[in-house]
Amino acid sequence: MTVPDERLFMTLRRPDRTGAPRMALEFARALRADGLDLTLVHGPLPRTGPSILPDVAGVGVRTVLEPRLERPWDPRLVRALAARVRRDGGRCVIGVNQSDRAPALLAAARAGVPGVLMVQNQHRFHGPRPLAAAKRRSYQAVVARHTTLAVCTSTVVRDEMTAFGVPAERTVVLPNGISVPAPVALTGAERARLRGQMGAGEGDLLLLNVGRLDPQKGQDLLLAALDGVPAPVHVALVGDAVATRRSADHEAVLHRQVRRLGLERRVSFPGWRDDVPRLLAAADGYVHTARWEGPALPLSVLEAMAAGCPTVFTDCSGRPPVFEEGRDGLLARSEDPTSIRERIAELAAMPPADRAAMGAAGAELVRAHYRVEDLGRTFSRLVRGVLDAG
Structure with a gap:
């Protein structure tokens, strides 16, 4: 039976199924397997x-819904979080x-308990320049003073945290990982059907890009790059805009860019799909052109590599370790x-056998170094260390 001194809280403003919530789910799974009680306070x-909440509840x-997380500057949010932490031990x-x-760190400090960050x-601090600068100063003041441990997905992210004033000894690098799925086998007819749904012609090299439509993910850079590629390459941008004006504006920009560059037959927008593993099995490759990320190997890239897709991705978070x-x-x-x-x-010019070999090598890399079960256990040990240190 779980004892009171093992109760933890986690905050998640946006409980969607993007990268950070998915890693929160996997770390929550590991904490629960380690016998820790956990409450997720979400926006x-x-x-x-879709939402990540059914999966979280399933482990x-x-x-607990906290509507004030939609307005994290609301001073009542910290008081409410701290009161809940104290009340539930x-x-x-x-x-x-x-x-x-x-808000999570301030609530932890008010409740007299450690504050851990999943960075x-x-x-990025958005808004007009004075507002963005004020957001940065406020964030920096809080994390520098109140962070007990910052679990960072790459050395690039850790360097940001130390630049904000978090002592280096309170940071650790732990990359993201995935639960490596079993290989997906498609019949010829299903593969052709899925490729048709993605808009690819019979002779096209089909490349997937999966993620929310947002300036961070750099789909506009991908479209600019596709203009001028001589090979018959078709790109499927799988995903939707999230509920922010920035994301919605970006989606509109992408559609205008496709028309302006004359890429209507080479680019498709399938929207959100819940059968991405099958789409990866039907594709010839994967491309990820983000402007910035946390991990050097983002989750979508890891999933593509695990599926045996040869990948093109940007060095926006540095070069991945143990990557050739x-x-x-x-x-x-x-x-x-x-x-x-x-x-x-370069990918398009490869013989199919060479692309398959690259896909196999990427899959082996993920299996050897990026299994989320192993990384989750490490995260749980780190949290246990924080609890033991008091």
Whole structure:
């Protein structure tokens, strides 16, 4: 039976199924397997797309709606979080999204317990310049003073946290990982059907890009790179805009860019799909052109590699450790359409056997170094260490 001094809280402003919530789910699974009781305090459900909450509840985590997480600057949010932690005997608060990390740390400090951060992404502070600068100063002041441990997805992210004033000894690098799925076998007819749904012609090289439509993910850079690729390459942008004006505006920009570049027959927008593993099995490759990320190998890239897809992705979070360029995948320069174009052309020019060999090498890399079960156990040990240190 779980004892009171093992109760933890986790905050998650946006309980959708993007990268950070999915890693929060896997770390929650590991904490529960380690016998820790966990409550997820979350913001409102996503307006579009599925929520991670049913999965979280499925691993035995209690979920609690806190509408004020939609307005993380609301001073009543910290008081409410701290009161809940004290009332339920919580021993630690774990903040996930950038926007809910400061309230999580302040609530932990008010409740007299440690504050742990899952720093999944590089930091961006949006809004007019004075507002963005004020957000940065406020965030920096809180994390520098109140972070007990920052679990960072890459050295790039850890360097940001130490630049904010978090002592290096309070940071650790733990990459993201995935639960490696069993191989997906498609019949010829199903493969042709799925490729048709993605808009690919019979002779096209089908490349997938999976993720929310957002400036961070750089789909506009991918379209700019695709313009001028000589091979018959078709790109399917699988995903939707999330419920922010920035994301919705970006989706509109992408559609205008496709029309302006005359790419209507080479680019498709299938929207959100819940059969991505089958789409990966039907594709010839995967391309990821983000401007910034947290891990050097983002979740979508890991999933593509695990599925045996040869991948092109940007070095926006540095070069992945234990990654061999040209064997495990192809690395392009971040925010450089010319570099992305060259890598796509290189992939397209490979004989099918060489692309298959690259896909197999990437899959082996993921199996050897990025199994989320192993990384989850490490995260749970880190949290146990925080609890033991008091």
